[in-house]
Amino acid sequence: MAQSRAARLAPVVDMAERAEREAALQLGRCQGLLRQAEVQLGDLERYRGDYQQQWISEGQRGVSGQWLMNYQRFLTQLETAIGQQRTSVDWHRSNMEKVREAWQQRYARLEGLRKLVKRYQDEARLAEDKREQKLLDELSQRISARDSQS
Template identity: 80%
Template sequence: MSERARRLAPVVEMAERAERDAARKLGHCQGLVSQAEVKLGELERYRGDYQQQWISEGQQGVSGQWLMNYQRFLTQLETAIGQQNSSLQWHRENLARARELWQQRYARLEGLRKLVQRYLDEARAAQDKREQKLLDELSQRLNARRDD
């Protein structure tokens, strides 16, 4: 390994850890978004079921007290849906930030890996050049001895 590539090894390791941490956080945020979407879906289905109950009960006639309770509960349910929508939006924004951070960390890591590879390629090319020069010198010496 070339000296320059060897000196970059700790930096690459740190970048790998940072990228893994960012990927882990991204996965966690994706899970939270999924949970928030499921919860919102459940609340909306529950609201639909509750409204269907209103239609069924309303056809048979309802008391004023039942109607007031229905309206109060429906208002609470709408509030909960609104709050869940806000929560979902907040989680999506966090997910977007986590994705952006992971992309930055990943790009930095890939840049470092390419730099290390370039250093290794340069070192290999320099070594090949030295070996070729040595072989050329040996070949010239052998030819010079044959001529003597």
């Protein structure tokens, strides 16, 4: 009886395994996208640092008003790009956390199903052991009864 309960759960466990695996793959994709967005942000911030260093070098030699205006305009655009990239990183991080939570729920469900199947299998094994012991006891009694009649 208990073994058949475990067998009946096999398709449910298979579906839960597929759902968990898909959630894990989705989490991996989200982690990759977050890493990529963080790398892009780091690149932009390094480029801004290099550009600011260039300002220091050029400023020591003296710059024209036009050069200064171009520098400020480009720096403003660069700051805007950095801000947008930070927003992108935040969005990817938030999305990844949602996907992680979904994966954790699917994983917990799968583990719960596995424990239930194991419990059913253990119950079936115990019932089978008891049945076998009962048969052995009966057989032993029959043999003892037969031997005592002889």
